[in-house]
Amino acid sequence: MTAKARELKELGKSVIALSAGEPDFDTPENVKNAGIDAIRSGKTKYTPVPGIAPLLKVIQEKFECENNLHYEINQITTACGAKQILFNALFATLDPGDEVIIPAPCWVSYPDMVRLAGGSPVIISCSEADGFKLTPEAFEKHITPRTRWLMLNSPSNPTGAVYSAEELRALAEVLRNHSHVMVLADDIYEKLVYDEAKFATIAAVAPWVYDRTLTVNGVSKANAMTGWRLGYGAGPADLIKAMNTIQGQTASHTSSISQYAAVEAIGGDQSYLPGFIKQYEARRDLVVRKLNEAYGLRCTAPDGAFYVFASCEGLIGRRTPAGQIIRTDEDVAMFLLEDAGVAVVPGSGFLMSPYFRISYASSEAELTEGCDRIIAACQALV
Numbered sequence: 465m466t467a468k469a470r471e472l473k474e475l476g477k478s479v480i481a482l483s484a485g486e487p488d489f490d491t492p493e494n495v496k497n498a499g500i501d502a503i504r505s506g507k508t509k510y511t512p513v514p515g516i517a518p519l520l521k522v523i524q525e526k527f528e529c530e531n532n533l534h535y536e537i538n539q540i541t542t543a544c545g546a547k548q549i550l551f552n553a554l555f556a557t558l559d560p561g562d563e564v565i566i567p568a569p570c571w572v573s574y575p576d577m578v579r580l581a582g583g584s585p586v587i588i589s590c591s592e593a594d595g596f597k598l599t600p601e602a603f604e605k606h607i608t609p610r611t612r613w614l615m616l617n618s619p620s621n622p623t624g625a626v627y628s629a630e631e632l633r634a635l636a637e638v639l640r641n642h643s644h645v646m647v648l649a650d651d652i653y654e655k656l657v658y659d660e661a662k663f664a665t666i667a668a669v670a671p672w673v674y675d676r677t678l679t680v681n682g683v684s685k686a687n688a689m690t691g692w693r694l695g696y697g698a699g700p701a702d703l704i705k706a707m708n709t710i711q712g713q714t715a716s717h718t719s720s721i722s723q724y725a726a727v728e729a730i731g732g733d734q735s736y737l738p739g740f741i742k743q744y745e746a747r748r749d750l751v752v753r754k755l756n757e758a759y760g761l762r763c764t765a766p767d768g769a770f771y772v773f774a775s776c777e778g779l780i781g782r783r784t785p786a787g788q789i790i791r792t793d794e795d796v797a798m799f800l801l802e803d804a805g806v807a808v809v810p811g812s813g814f815l816m817s818p819y820f821r822i823s824y825a826s827s828e829a830e831l832t833e834g835c836d837r838i839i840a841a842c843q844a845l846v
């Protein structure tokens with residue numbers, strides 16, 4: 465989709481990209497300044513593999529104050545994004561044939577990361593009726609002696625679904641009978657939660673799984689720092705040690721400059737956050753209202769992240785003005801790109817069809833224009 469959108473842009477067509485998974489906001493000034501200060505003061509050398517001491521300290525304090533989770537410093541590590549933390553964990557633990565349970569819809573990278581690390585993804589489809597969330601019954605049914613990990617992502621990419629503390633506790637109850645299964649809690653969208661929804665993380669609300677949970681987070685989404693590549697994870701000391709061993713022979717560590725900037729992002733002034741959240745919430749409401757006006761589309765207001773996952777079932781079987789029949793959500797996405805000049809991501813990419821994902825990490829003007837184009841395009845289908 466991205467390649468096709470670029471191609472159309474190069475041909476001079478106006479394309480509104482609502483496909484990117486990153487904030488449109490600029491990195492906050494105090495964080496940028498911390499990075500600049502690091503460069504100017506020569507903090508540009510190799511660092512320890514897990515990260516610089518002040519960074520590990522602010523992460524430890526963050527977990528303590530915000531999540532009620534206590535980790536010793538040797539239980540924490542940092543990497544080039546939450547992505548590398550997840551990869552290091554999988555790479556450190558999976559043997560060929562090991563299974564990783566992934567509730568779908570899921571972030572596109574999870575199954576491929578598992579395969580790259582030699583494991584087998586076990587995908588569980590979580591229906592819209594269940595809020596796109598994993599139920600304890602479905603979870604238990606898919607556990608085998610080869611299950612190594614459950615990958616949980618809340619708030620979710622692509623659905624924005626947020627697991628409540630009770631829902632997490634119910635999943636953790638299942639784990640009481642399966643001591644060989646560990647949990648990867650991908651909390652990267654933690655701060656982006658709206659309305660009455662409350663963020664919770666499994667190691668905190670179900671202490672009996674604390675010893676087998678890797679809690680993953682980062683500065684990309686909340687602090688608008690995708691390009692700085694800074695993620696972190698905390699969990700059992702022996703797992704962290706194994707992850708550091710792998711990282712020591714691959715990336716070594718993320719950029720020293722990013723680490724100093726992240727000390728400020730995590731431990732410094734974050735008064736910009738409520739403003740970000742307010743804007744995301746208003747944009748979410750705008751997109752949900754408009755998409756529900758469109759012929760054949762349907763969506764509910766998600767509780768978190770910055771995505772709307774819309775059903776396009778009502779468009780399947782329709783004919784485009786050019787005479788092509790729409791059979792899949794990929795056809796829908798291609799039609800919206802070619803006829804309306806709006807880039808979205810088809811649900812198939814997240815292993816759930818027929819849906820598409822819109823990212824509302826774009827300006828209200830762009831979102832309004834993009835949604836109006838979608839409404840007009842859907843209207844033109846016969």
Ligand code: PLP
Nearest residue numbers: 485545546547571621682684695
């Ligand atoms: N986890 C999820 C669910 C994501 O959507 C993303 C990025 O899109 C990441 C992890 C990776 O974040 P980072 O930029 O910290 O690597």
